Amino acid sequence: MYAQFVMPQQLPDVDNAKNYQKCLILGNWLMIFSLLIVATSISINFAFESHFEISSQIVAHIATIIFAAILKIGYVVRCIGLHGFGKKDF
Secondary structure, three states: OOOOOOOOOOOOOOOOHHHHHHHHHHHHHHHHHHHHHHHHHHHHHHHOHHHOOHHHHHHHHHHHHHHHHHHHHHHHHHHHHHHHOOOOOO
């Protein structure tokens, strides 16, 4: 089995297993951090908009778009790692 968030001591017997494991770890961390930032940005924009200045709301709107794209990139990187380990369904 492959580790999801840290580099394991023993890797599966697959060519380039270390690179695929790095893809899996990087993709998972990208998705976690970008999801947290997107959730925070959406909260700033829609739940607590009266507590923030307009400049902060503009930055939060831009961050929502950028980090949503990073979330998708993280998912693709994760899928590359899983595909390298032989997983066919995502």
